[in-house]
Amino acid sequence: MYKYDNYDQQMVDARVEEFRDQARRRLEGKLTEDQFKPLRLMNGLYLQLHAYMLRVAIPYGTLNSEQMIALGDIADKYDRGYGHFTTRQNLQYNWIKLEDAADILADLAKVEMHAIQTSGNCIRNISSDHFAGAAHDELVDPRPYAELLRQWSSFHPEFTYLPRKFKIAVIAAEKDRAAMRLHDIGIQIVKNDAKDGGSEIGARFFVGGGMGRTPMVAPMIRDFVPLDQLITYAEACLRVYNRYGRRDNKYKARIKILVHELGKDEYTRQVEEEFAHLLKQGVEPPREELERIKPYFSDPAFEDGPKSVDRSDPDFAVWVDRNTHRHKHDSYVSAVISLKPVGGIPGDATGEQMRLMARLAKQYSFDELRIMHTQNVVLPHVKIGDLHALWTELEAAGLGSPNMDTIEDMIACPGLDYCSLANARSIPLAQRISERFDASGKTSKLGELKLKISGCINACGHHHAGHIGILGVDRKGVENYQLSLGGSEAEDVSLAKITGPGFTEDGVIEAVDTVTNVYLANKQGEERFLDTYRRIGMEPFKEALYG
Amino acid sequence: MRVLTGNDLKTGDVVWWTGETWSRHVDEAVDAGERAEEILAAEEAARRVNVPYVIEATREEDGSVRPAHIKDRIRALGPTVRPDLTLKPKDPEAIDWVI
Amino acid sequence: MDNPLGTSPDDVQFRFRDDEVADHGTVTVDACCEQTNATAVRIEPGDDARVLLPHLDRIALVEVNFPTFGDGRGYSAARILREEGYTGELRAVGDVGIDQLSHMRRCGFDAFAPDTPLDEEDAKRAFATWENVYQHAVDTRGGARRTIPELRHE
Ligand code: HEM
Ligand code: SF4
Numbered sequence: 001m002y003k004y005d006n007y008d009q010q011m012v013d014a015r016v017e018e019f020r021d022q023a024r025r026r027l028e029g030k031l032t033e034d035q036f037k038p039l040r041l042m043n044g045l046y047l048q049l050h051a052y053m054l055r056v057a058i059p060y061g062t063l064n065s066e067q068m069i070a071l072g073d074i075a076d077k078y079d080r081g082y083g084h085f086t087t088r089q090n091l092q093y094n095w096i097k098l099e100d101a102a103d104i105l106a107d108l109a110k111v112e113m114h115a116i117q118t119s120g121n122c123i124r125n126i127s128s129d130h131f132a133g134a135a136h137d138e139l140v141d142p143r144p145y146a147e148l149l150r151q152w153s154s155f156h157p158e159f160t161y162l163p164r165k166f167k168i169a170v171i172a173a174e175k176d177r178a179a180m181r182l183h184d185i186g187i188q189i190v191k192n193d194a195k196d197g198g199s200e201i202g203a204r205f206f207v208g209g210g211m212g213r214t215p216m217v218a219p220m221i222r223d224f225v226p227l228d229q230l231i232t233y234a235e236a237c238l239r240v241y242n243r244y245g246r247r248d249n250k251y252k253a254r255i256k257i258l259v260h261e262l263g264k265d266e267y268t269r270q271v272e273e274e275f276a277h278l279l280k281q282g283v284e285p286p287r288e289e290l291e292r293i294k295p296y297f298s299d300p301a302f303e304d305g306p307k308s309v310d311r312s313d314p315d316f317a318v319w320v321d322r323n324t325h326r327h328k329h330d331s332y333v334s335a336v337i338s339l340k341p342v343g344g345i346p347g348d349a350t351g352e353q354m355r356l357m358a359r360l361a362k363q364y365s366f367d368e369l370r371i372m373h374t375q376n377v378v379l380p381h382v383k384i385g386d387l388h389a390l391w392t393e394l395e396a397a398g399l400g401s402p403n404m405d406t407i408e409d410m411i412a413c414p415g416l417d418y419c420s421l422a423n424a425r426s427i428p429l430a431q432r433i434s435e436r437f438d439a440s441g442k443t444s445k446l447g448e449l450k451l452k453i454s455g456c457i458n459a460c461g462h463h464h465a466g467h468i469g470i471l472g473v474d475r476k477g478v479e480n481y482q483l484s485l486g487g488s489e490a491e492d493v494s495l496a497k498i499t500g501p502g503f504t505e506d507g508v509i510e511a512v513d514t515v516t517n518v519y520l521a522n523k524q525g526e527e528r529f530l531d532t533y534r535r536i537g538m539e540p541f542k543e544a545l546y547g
Numbered sequence: 548m549r550v551l552t553g554n555d556l557k558t559g560d561v562v563w564w565t566g567e568t569w570s571r572h573v574d575e576a577v578d579a580g581e582r583a584e585e586i587l588a589a590e591e592a593a594r595r596v597n598v599p600y601v602i603e604a605t606r607e608e609d610g611s612v613r614p615a616h617i618k619d620r621i622r623a624l625g626p627t628v629r630p631d632l633t634l635k636p637k638d639p640e641a642i643d644w645v646i
Numbered sequence: 647m648d649n650p651l652g653t654s655p656d657d658v659q660f661r662f663r664d665d666e667v668a669d670h671g672t673v674t675v676d677a678c679c680e681q682t683n684a685t686a687v688r689i690e691p692g693d694d695a696r697v698l699l700p701h702l703d704r705i706a707l708v709e710v711n712f713p714t715f716g717d718g719r720g721y722s723a724a725r726i727l728r729e730e731g732y733t734g735e736l737r738a739v740g741d742v743g744i745d746q747l748s749h750m751r752r753c754g755f756d757a758f759a760p761d762t763p764l765d766e767e768d769a770k771r772a773f774a775t776w777e778n779v780y781q782h783a784v785d786t787r788g789g790a791r792r793t794i795p796e797l798r799h800e
Contacts, residue, residue, distance in 0.1 A: 098556065158783065288798075477617065
């Protein structure tokens with residue numbers, strides 16, 4: 001894992017002091033709320049429905065047990081004993097006092113963490129594949145590149161007042177586990193055939209994806225950027241956006257709109273022109289910097305051990321089948337800790353659970369944890385021989401739900417229970433759906449089925465990318481829900497389509513059940529819900545829903 | 548009635564204008580009527596409350612105050628999915644009041 | 647002088663240059679390209695700074711206007727001018743607050759004329775925000791300042 005050196009620490013410490021000063025000026029009345037708001041947002045501090053909310057960055061979703069313990073302790077000391085893991089691989093606290101905010105940032109800085117650029121119209125936390133460095137199918141570990149980008153984007157003087165927020169994801173496998181093409185910039189690390197017959201690693205750039213009210217899949221604008229030009233190319237992409245992204249309408253200000261309005265080819269042309277100019281400016285960090293970062297992510301000392309588990313306990317066997325992911329070392333797996341207990345709040349974890357997960361990471365996973373964009377936690381390197389012991393502890397703590405990628409593993413944004421922008425509540429839907437499918441035993445029959453729920457059109461819950469998506473809308477002051485089908489955030493990326501008129505809360509739960517029945521009735525062979533939908537189209541579902 | 552609400556500057560708590568000060572309990576809210584905007588401006592300047600605004604509400608027969616919009620009822624009570632963290636953790640019917 | 651456009655030397659609160667303060671009629675970008683004798687120009691957020699490139703050698707003052715601090719186009723304009731070798735005064739004017747100063751300075755601004763004068767102490771602290779910096783900008787040009795990645799490999 002990356003370790004701060006003195007420079008990194010100094011930057012974060014300086015920011016804590018800067019924010020302490022800003023908060024003081026606000027409390028003393030030297031700053032109005034209008035002036036203070038962008039400053040607190042740059043430090044991840046929102047004003048939400050019930051209190052201030054603090055969003056803590058977990059760069060590319062990787063953290064160690066000491067950091068996880070600190071997050072748990074902060075939940076207990078300054079919040080009400082819990083936190084919420086988000087689709088952006090961040091953690092949100094819901095009950096923060098402005099008076100405490102600088103102290104919390106100072107506590108975070110002690111464990112090399114921060115809330116820098118987790119909000120505001122700047123480059124946000126860089127996200128990545130949650131199985132990075134562990135997955136069997138990756139080309140290289142994407143995180144050194146993400147770290148290089150993290151440093152470049154931190155306090156970038158030119159790109160702090162962009163037209164709108166800016167999200168970057170980096171992956172290095174053909175399988176996309178980070179919704180890469182639904183980001184403002186998606187980077188895939190790839191290998192190409194170099195002229196001399198060898199091969200070379202570089203970066204493929206996709207620009208202009210996003211969700212929100214106008215969802216778009218990012219087109220590829222460059223299939224190969226040499227690694228010693230990575231930052232320069234990103235800088236060119238950003239500069240064209242900063243200069244020409246729309247600022248007249250915040251709903252049209254994301255880079256996806258610029259790319260769409262200019263057309264991919266014209267945007268690309270402008271980027272290439274700016275890139276050619278920037279190459280002469282020497283803005284790329286020295287190549288040795290990447291080489292310095294890489295060893296922090298090198299493999300821990302894997303040992304050979306058992307390659308399979310004793311499946312005599314059926315509950316354990318189900319969990320192993322569902323919640324583990326193939327590792328590049330055949331004596332290990334990555335284990336997913338589900339934060340989706342039946343009837344629970346997706347993504348919430350108590351301080352105590354965070355400390356438990358930290359201890360398990362120390363004991364079983366070389367001290368490392370990951371946050372998934374599906375709001376779960378991963379122990380990336382678990383010995384197959386240790387799985388039963390790990391599972392036993394998780395079960396006892398209520399963290400052993402065997403439901404990864406099933407309908408019960410839904411994503412849900414905070415919705416109207418916490419979020420001031422919401423139209424409708426998301427969490428109660430998630431709770432009721434998981435209870436219903438668990439009780440009917442249908443979950444396992446349905447297999448992989450990604451349900452995603454957002455409480456408003458901002459789409460924090462990725463509903464556009466759900467095999468089944470639910471969007472909360474406000475119908476004359478009453479909560480109402482739109483259903484959509486056929487989205488995917490993975491390598492087979494697509495945007496979901498709305499089925500038709502919306503539903504009440506009870507109605508939409510019924511509707512989810514109905515569409516799953518259509519799937520089961522039409523399924524051929526090993527088809528997933530998404531595959532069946534793609535084959536038979538919307539009509540049979542519509543017929544069953546509204547017929 | 549026209550009720551004033553906002554979040555406490557220091558703590559972020561949801562608060563309601565009682566005629567003299569700000570309370571965490573919506574039932575203590577008063578009708579600010581015509582003076583709403585004037586009070587908002589003065590209170591914003593006094594830096595006790597963050598981005599205060601006016602909402603519509605009704606006073607019920609039992610004297611309680613019911614904000615017209617579900618969002619403000621959730622603000623008044625707390626998250627419906629965590630009854631233990633609401634202002635009425637022991638009242639099982641509190642959530643029904645929101646919806 | 648009756649000049650509705652542009653700030654006067656008196657409006658400049660912070661300046662990091664030793665030369666004489668330019669005090670001439672400031673014109674729009676369009677006018678500057680047409681009038682071959684204009685020496686001071688004001689860039690609005692929507693203007694393309696690059697159209698000034700053929701005229702840089704006669705320009706002594708570029709004002710970049712920030713009608714609202716959240717409109718960050720002026721940061722790119724400033725950096726582009728410096729990258730193209732502009733050495734005259736680059737003045738940030740308009741809604742310029744304490745918390746923008748350090749970034750503006752890094753993008754090449756060397757004079758500041760905020761609409762509302764800023765607290766001198768707060769500003770001094772703001773200009774000194776970054777002991778070190780991660781990425782290249784105008785302040786690191788020609789090795790004038792080493793970035794953190796460079797310092798790590800000296
Ligand atoms: C509770 C406070 C939150 C607020 C005020 C908020 C606000 C917003 C807004 C305004 C947008 C739309 C941006 C646009 O399209 O221009 C958005 C998008 C998004 N937010 Fe949130 N959000 C919140 C919580 C969350 C949470 C909890 C998550 C993760 C679960 C999240 C992840 C995202 C994602 C993934 C998107 C859409 C992707 C994109 O197009 O960028 N947000 N959010
Ligand atoms: S989707 Fe809407 S309701 Fe949900 S968290 Fe985002 S802004 Fe809030």
